[in-house]
Amino acid sequence: MCRRLIGALAAGMLLAAGGAAVAPPEAAEAAAPLSRVLVFSKTAGFRHDAIPAGIAAIRQLGAANGFAVAATEDAGAFTAGNLGQYQAVVFLNTTGDVLDGGQQSAFESYVAAGGGYVGVHAAADTEYDWPWYGGLVGAYFASHPATQPATIRVEDRGNASTSHLSPTWSRTDEWYNYRTNPRSRVKVLASLDESSYSGGSMGGDHPITWCQEYGGGRSWYTGLGHTPQTYSDATFTRMLLGGIRIAAGAAPADCRPETGYTALFDGTQATFGQWRQAGPGGFTLADGTLSSYGGMGLLWYPVRTFGNYSLKVDWMMPGDDNGGVFVGFPDPQGDPWRPVDAGHEIQIDATDGDPSRTTGSVYSFSAPDAAVRDAALNPPGSWNSYEIGVHGQRVEVWLNGVKVNDYTSGRNIADGYLGLQNDGAGLDISYRNVRIRTDGPSQPPATDLARGRSVTASSVEPNSPHAPGNAVDGNSGTRWGSAHSDPQWITVDLGASYRLDRVRLNWETAYGRAYQIHVSPNNSTWTQVYATSSGDGGVDDVPISANGRYLRVTGTQRGTQWGYSLWDLNVYGG
Known part of the structure; x- marks a missing residue:
């Protein structure tokens, strides 16, 4: 809203509200500056040759963004005292059973106290016998096809980790299929277009990057990160930085499931x-x-x-x-x-x-x-x-x-x-x-045209007092109905498909006219639903019976007194 006062109207309405009760907002902790991150890359199964490149990339992110990075493959680092100094722990292409029972308990306590988890690629191929971890990462790895290009659909472009991305993102990686679809439990940030590559097995709904609130802390995971080249891709490392900041609580993010x-x-x-x-x-x-x-x-x-x-x-x-x-x-x-x-x-x-x-x-x-x-x-x-x-x-x-x-x-x-x-x-x-x-x-009702909402379709002509509305003017001249022998048309997009019962045309002038009304579901295939060669009045109320989203009025010259323009159209339906 511009900063000018609404004035007496707003003041009156504010008094009319009568001091309505306002529930207190939910509390929120202030985002703390990101200072220390731990990268954990222990493997007890397949070992990715991208791990060194990943550690180097995260160190570079830390140097450029003011946070320290410690990297280890020693599971002994998972103690309450040691983990407490880090705002987030990155599981970088970990595989297999990497923590014992005591270390698992320490990590659970760390997350319960507000600690952050970042999972990269094979972090989903880790700790299959630890159900708490499976919930933290969001989904376990099931299989993958050969490394190949694919198209990513970016679903949430407001998130700190994905806001820099275009609606679609084409890249090459090893695309994981997961044992379950996490969508009902996490906020899906990006998903795979399974039609863009071969080997996807999740039925067309294939999340690949997501975040969630979990067990008192925050979790961010991406299935990207198989190849060393990934970590020299500035688009990916910017996404990874956003994920680290979200997990660490250094960037606000809405990670609630969205269905x-x-x-x-x-x-x-x-x-x-x-x-x-x-x-x-x-x-x-x-x-x-x-x-x-x-x-x-x-x-x-x-x-x-x-x-x-x-x-x-x-x-x-x-x-x-x-x-x-x-x-x-x-x-x-x-x-x-x-x-x-x-x-x-x-x-x-x-x-x-x-x-x-x-x-x-x-x-x-x-x-x-x-x-x-x-x-x-x-x-x-x-x-x-x-x-x-x-x-x-x-x-x-x-x-x-x-x-x-x-x-x-x-x-x-x-x-x-x-x-x-x-x-x-x-x-x-x-x-x-x-x-x-x-x-x-x-x-x-989803069909508010049933209440006679006005859909205005107006000509654009010099000095006309009428607004152009939402019409597409098919006249090459300055006004829709100027004196031409060629048929002139005007098309209105109703915004959705409706049952159309009646069309009301209000003409700016009352010269003789001949016109037809057509409807279409797709702005391509048209069906004529009304025609007249004797319209003379200023207002025509035309009963029709049709279904469609697009409505077109086509006029042809009748006699020598062509010179009106269509300026108002109302559609009624259900």
């Missing part, structure tokens, strides 16, 4: 095309990321409203910038201030002097716990992750997996739209990986 979410924006043009801009400015799409320009405006999701849900969004500000995630608002109708007046903004701006308008706040209504927020917040230039829970009038906010706000609203936000703010020129913000899980007993 049941549906992507609203997954980095593709197809999902971006379902969103609509209200107000000035907008967003560009590159590398799966939305980046703002201009404003103040709002990119909102018009396909449906939501109530009782968990919404997750990754975001990044390059500096002292501004943005926000809006929830629970009605159709903006082109005006970005309608969501301000009727919904709630979860603010992104850590330097605003008003505590109720800083990162983690429900803007102007509820400040976050500042100490908890500061401990969980990654700095400018780094990616952060919001989870926003909306259940009835309750709004909960998690920042990088730590709850920072819990507010009961005086507004009815149980049935509303979602949006991402572009606050203004120079107040830059990026978003990616927007997903939602509906989990309440009473969800709004």
